[in-house]
Amino acid sequence: MLARIMGTTAMMAGLGLAAPVAADTTLHILHINDLHSRIQPINRYDSTCPAEDDAAGECFGGVARVATAINTLRGELEAAGENVIVLDAGDQFQGSLMYTTYKGDVEAEFMEAIGFDAMAVGNHEFDDGPENFIRFLETVSFPVLSGNLDLSQNPDLDGELEDTLVLEVNGIQVGIVSALATDTAETASPGPTVIFQNEIDAIQNDVDALTEQGVDIIIALTHVGLPADMRIAEAVTGLDVIVGGHSHTYLSADDPDRAGAYPTWVNNPDGVMVPIVQAYAYSKYLGHLEVTFDDEGNVIYAGGNTMLLDASVTPDPEIAARVEELAGPIEEAMAEVIGETSEFIEGSREVCRAEECPMGNLVADAMLERVRDQGIHVAIQNGGGLRASIDGGEVTMGEVLTVLPFQNTLATFQLTGAQIVEALENGVSQVEDGAGRFPQVSGMRYTWNPAGEPGSRIVAVEIEGEDGSFTALDPEAVYGVVSNNYMRSGGDGYGVFANYGENAYDYGPGLEQVVADYLADNAPYAPYTDGRIQTAE
Numbered sequence: 001m002l003a004r005i006m007g008t009t010a011m012m013a014g015l016g017l018a019a020p021v022a023a024d025t026t027l028h029i030l031h032i033n034d035l036h037s038r039i040q041p042i043n044r045y046d047s048t049c050p051a052e053d054d055a056a057g058e059c060f061g062g063v064a065r066v067a068t069a070i071n072t073l074r075g076e077l078e079a080a081g082e083n084v085i086v087l088d089a090g091d092q093f094q095g096s097l098m099y100t101t102y103k104g105d106v107e108a109e110f111m112e113a114i115g116f117d118a119m120a121v122g123n124h125e126f127d128d129g130p131e132n133f134i135r136f137l138e139t140v141s142f143p144v145l146s147g148n149l150d151l152s153q154n155p156d157l158d159g160e161l162e163d164t165l166v167l168e169v170n171g172i173q174v175g176i177v178s179a180l181a182t183d184t185a186e187t188a189s190p191g192p193t194v195i196f197q198n199e200i201d202a203i204q205n206d207v208d209a210l211t212e213q214g215v216d217i218i219i220a221l222t223h224v225g226l227p228a229d230m231r232i233a234e235a236v237t238g239l240d241v242i243v244g245g246h247s248h249t250y251l252s253a254d255d256p257d258r259a260g261a262y263p264t265w266v267n268n269p270d271g272v273m274v275p276i277v278q279a280y281a282y283s284k285y286l287g288h289l290e291v292t293f294d295d296e297g298n299v300i301y302a303g304g305n306t307m308l309l310d311a312s313v314t315p316d317p318e319i320a321a322r323v324e325e326l327a328g329p330i331e332e333a334m335a336e337v338i339g340e341t342s343e344f345i346e347g348s349r350e351v352c353r354a355e356e357c358p359m360g361n362l363v364a365d366a367m368l369e370r371v372r373d374q375g376i377h378v379a380i381q382n383g384g385g386l387r388a389s390i391d392g393g394e395v396t397m398g399e400v401l402t403v404l405p406f407q408n409t410l411a412t413f414q415l416t417g418a419q420i421v422e423a424l425e426n427g428v429s430q431v432e433d434g435a436g437r438f439p440q441v442s443g444m445r446y447t448w449n450p451a452g453e454p455g456s457r458i459v460a461v462e463i464e465g466e467d468g469s470f471t472a473l474d475p476e477a478v479y480g481v482v483s484n485n486y487m488r489s490g491g492d493g494y495g496v497f498a499n500y501g502e503n504a505y506d507y508g509p510g511l512e513q514v515v516a517d518y519l520a521d522n523a524p525y526a527p528y529t530d531g532r533i534q535t536a537e
Contacts, residue, residue: 024293025217025292026290026291026292027217028077028082028084028085028289028290029241029243029290029291030074030085030086030286030287030288031086031089031243031279031289032066032087032088032279032286032287033090033091033223033245033246033248033278033279033280033281034091034122034245034246034282035063035088035092035107036091036092036095036099036124036282037093038061038063038095039062039096039098039323039326040098040323041060041062041315042059042062042284043058043391044060045344045389045391046388047389047399047402047403048097048334048399048402057310059311060311061285061309062315062323063110063114063283065309065314065316066114066309067110067316068314068315068316070115070286071114071115073288074086083172084169085117085118086115086117087116087117087119087120087176087219087221088116088118089119089120089122089245090119090180091123092107093133093136094124094127095124095387095402096405097333097334097405098326104132105135106326108139109322112139112140112142113319116142117142117143118221119145120145120179120222120223121178121180122245123184123187124188126184126191127188129190129191130157130191130193131156133157134156134157137160138160143165144161145162145163145164145165145176145178146223147163147164147202147203148179148180148182148199148202149180149195149197150194150197151195152195153192153194153195154191154194157193162178163177163178164206164210166213166215173214173216174217174218174219175210175213175215175217175218175219177203177206177218177219177239178203178220178222179199179203179220179222179224181223181228181246182196182199183435183493186490186491186492187436199222199224199228199232200232200236203236204235204236204237207220207238216293217293218238218239219240219242220241221243222242222243223245224246225245225247225433226247226249226260226264226278227247227433228433229242229244229278230266233267233274234269236268236269237269240293240297240298241274241276241302242275242276242277243277243278243287244276244277245278247434249278250279250280251263251277251278251280253306262277262289262304262305263276263277263302263303263304264276272298273299275291275302279306284309285306285309286306286307287306287307288306288307289303290303333398334397334398335396336398338396338397339519340395340519340523341525341526342392342524342525342527343392343526344389344391344392344527345358345362345389345527346358346389346527347360347386347403348389349384350434352383352384352438352440353384354431354434355533355535356531356532357383357440358527359390359527360381361440361442361529361530362519362527363381363385363386363403363515364380364441364442365379365442365518366515366518367381367482367483367511368442370410370482370508370509370518371412371480374412376412376482377444377463377464378420378441378444378463378480378482379443380424380427381440381483382492382494383436383438384435384436385404385484385486386404387402387403387405388402389403390403395525400512400519401512404515405512408511409506409508409509409511410482410485410511411482411485411488411497411506411508412480412481412482412503412508413497414480415478415481415497415500415501415502416476416477416478417477417479418475418476420479420481421458421473421475422496423439423496424446424458424461425455426493426494426496427439427494428448428457429455429457431450437492437494440533441533442532443463443464444461444462444463444464444532446532446533446534447459447460447461447533447534447535448533448534448535461473481497485506485507488506
């Protein structure tokens with residue numbers, strides 16, 4: 001199982017990279033990111049996997065497998081005299097009923113049991129505000145970092161997070177710097193007392209400070225996404241390695257279906273190549289980066305791979321037993337069958353943040369159907385709020401909650417046609433970055449131009465009438481809109497909802513219950529796309 005990871009030197013040499021030289025310092029970095037409360041094993045669609053499927057060998061990940069993989073590999077490496085650190089690049093919170101029920105307590109418990117050396121703050125650590133995150137920080141013993149946050153206006157949080165960290169690994173000083181995506185104020189709920197600073201400026205300042213202290217090996221543990229990590233590598237001097245998260249990017253040394261190479265290399269301003277790694281999400285993979293430094297702390301080799309945590313990885317028995325105990329109170333709700341679908345409902349991040357997707361149509365249609373008789377014309381749902389796909393056949397409440405884990409409520413309000421266009425412009429403004437603001441819709445159709453400048457990408461918008469026909473949106477007319485309360489409050493950049501939404505009501509039924517009811521009323525549900533979102537030629 002672990003030989004695949006430990007045998008990467010020969011594999012990377014075969015790809016044309018130099019093998020590590022003797023007598024220099026080698027560091028092994030074991031890392032995960034974006035666990036998103038996948039405490040239990042997951043299926044191939046990243047949803048919680050039923051116990052019977054896990055027993056049949058059809059599941060992946062879960063913290064018990066993460067524990068086995070980390071502890072086994074760490075033990076073997078340390079027994080061989082190697083230097084090992086274990087890092088988490090953020091977003092332990094939010095994504096399953098384990099978080100909905102326990103609000104981060106189980107994530108803290110299992111991170112402690114596994115023994116992480118450091119963690120970056122993820123945006124979803126703020127989903128229930130700074131107060132809930134502070135509870136987590138007071139529970140764990142390892143350092144949690146984010147170097148681009150000004151916390152001076154939040155005395156309870158100030159002092160709980162580290163800007164930088166120096167780890168002593170067998171007498172070797174390893175510096176850690178960190179940054180959190182600056183749009184967290186739009187994608188979570190940090191509140192007005194958490195102030196975000198430019199990631200590149202903050203990391204450069206922290207790298208310079210560690211360098212002045214005589215720290216030669218410096219790693220950025222970030223939660224900004226791969227595109228931003230690449231920009232950081234291009235701009236910051238003195239940085240040796242980036243271990244990232246946030247974009248859920250699957251990097252691999254050898255998988256042809258990968259999103260990019262493991263590691264991905266970027267030139268810094270001095271012409272030095274910086275390796276960047278990330279390990280997808282949801283506990284499905286463990287990353288293992290092997291880095292060799294010369295006497296001056298320069299990277300002279302980096303190789304490794306992501307390791308699939310499939311059925312060949314035996315779950316840690318003590319952690320598995322504890323997970324089963326914690327799952328007991330919520331299993332009944334998870335197992336409730338609420339409907340049926342004729343086939344797989346595509347809800348993957350890659351699709352729903354870039355184009356019309358079947359899960360987006362399901363959720364938006366369900367929202368609009370629920371409130372259509374209240375004078376509502378259109379529904380707009382952010383693609384980033386859709387967190388999983390659903391397999392064909394019976395649909396459980398647990399599956400719906402995995403798709404929609406945020407406990408959002410329906411929000412209804414009124415906007416002019418021009419303001420709807422402004423909202424759609426925001427939604428398509430960051431598609432190239434995989435941003436979650438991409439608008440899935442119902443009761444309307446729109447065409448956008450990916451090549452256009454952000455803010456000028458919407459080409460045409462049409463509103464669906466009661467007879468199913470479409471007419472051009474009237475910029476001056478007032479339309480009823482349904483969304484979720486997160487977007488209505490300005491989340492994902494939808495400030496037009498917060499600032500201009502008239503006659504707003506943000507406390508409708510839970511979005512997950514709306515979708516569950518819609519599936520029940522339309523069983524067996526047939527997923528579909530119908531061209532409601534088009535790209536201009």
